[in-house]
Amino acid sequence: MDTKSLSDRILKHDRRALARGITLVESARADHRSQASELLARLAGAGRQSLRIGLSGTPGVGKSTFIESFGMMLIGQGLKVAVLAVDPSSARSGGSILGDKTRMERLSREKNAFIRPSPSQSHLGGVARRTREAIALCEAAGYDVVLIETVGVGQSETVVSEMSDLFLLLLAPAGGDELQGVKRGIMEMADMILVNKADGDLKAAATRTCADYAGALRLLRKRTQDPEDFPKAMTVSAVEQHGLDAAWKEMQSLVQWRRDNGHWQANRAAQAKYWFDQEVRHTLLARLDTAKAKADMDRLKDEVASGRLSPTTAAEKMLAMLN
Ligand code: GDP
Numbered sequence: 001m002d003t004k005s006l007s008d009r010i011l012k013h014d015r016r017a018l019a020r021g022i023t024l025v026e027s028a029r030a031d032h033r034s035q036a037s038e039l040l041a042r043l044a045g046a047g048r049q050s051l052r053i054g055l056s057g058t059p060g061v062g063k064s065t066f067i068e069s070f071g072m073m074l075i076g077q078g079l080k081v082a083v084l085a086v087d088p089s090s091a092r093s094g095g096s097i098l099g100d101k102t103r104m105e106r107l108s109r110e111k112n113a114f115i116r117p118s119p120s121q122s123h124l125g126g127v128a129r130r131t132r133e134a135i136a137l138c139e140a141a142g143y144d145v146v147l148i149e150t151v152g153v154g155q156s157e158t159v160v161s162e163m164s165d166l167f168l169l170l171l172a173p174a175g176g177d178e179l180q181g182v183k184r185g186i187m188e189m190a191d192m193i194l195v196n197k198a199d200g201d202l203k204a205a206a207t208r209t210c211a212d213y214a215g216a217l218r219l220l221r222k223r224t225q226d227p228e229d230f231p232k233a234m235t236v237s238a239v240e241q242h243g244l245d246a247a248w249k250e251m252q253s254l255v256q257w258r259r260d261n262g263h264w265q266a267n268r269a270a271q272a273k274y275w276f277d278q279e280v281r282h283t284l285l286a287r288l289d290t291a292k293a294k295a296d297m298d299r300l301k302d303e304v305a306s307g308r309l310s311p312t313t314a315a316e317k318m319l320a321m322l323n
Pocket of ligand 1: 059063065066103196197199200236237239240
């Protein structure tokens, strides 16, 4: 199918066309890359501005269950929901495949839901670009909310938070009163911490954990642009579907506040600049990865080692050859 008819179908909210479009942006083949660029150019600025929600949590905290319950609730309110995943491949050994449809059975049957598992990719720069492009396609296809799931292993959180309007950290109740070794950097990104599994025997522990994190968030509070009580911690139960509505109301109120105060647009603009910068860097680094560049590097290294060229002069020669 040509990109014109594909883009027309995506704009008409055709899910299969959307899936095909995402396959194009995920492909490493040169002809697919150029079709993907054409498609993205056609769709630029079309569709709607979705609310992009990043969601992180270690395997087992209940991300799939939460996305299923939260997604069903949003659909019940008449919204269209897309689920994407950023999955550093090393995290797969954690046993949690992100964006897995079999783990979100009810949601995957809804016509107003679109779920896309993460591509098996090793390097995060490539995953980041594909996910950003997939988000753009979901927006063109009319999704109101795009949930971007990731697993709490470090770098991928930064990637997801830089493409989200809101960033949620999902936690499970802790046994004692210790904080769960959540990296400070990840906590600093969170707009909200949701302590899941606040039900049955775990309820009291969830309430305690939530209070601990609320305290920690107050100490960490960096984003002075947000209202006083953000970032905040709340308890939810994805299984009993409890607290999800309250959490959604808080998300909406924060988003509205940011919109009213100009922070929403400023944040998107800052993200666009960040990704431009990253894209330039990644592309330059990729140029060093070709066979010819590697051979040139090896040759110049020999010259530097033998003292025939200074490191600086050799670097200048190398950079000139990359152009
Ligand atoms: P993920 O690895 O983060 O996607 O976690 P899952 O959604 O697969 O959930 C891991 C386990 O926690 C499963 O056995 C779920 O049934 C359970 N779980 C998820 N949410 C809740 C909840 O709200 N309450 C309770 N009690 N268990 C939950």
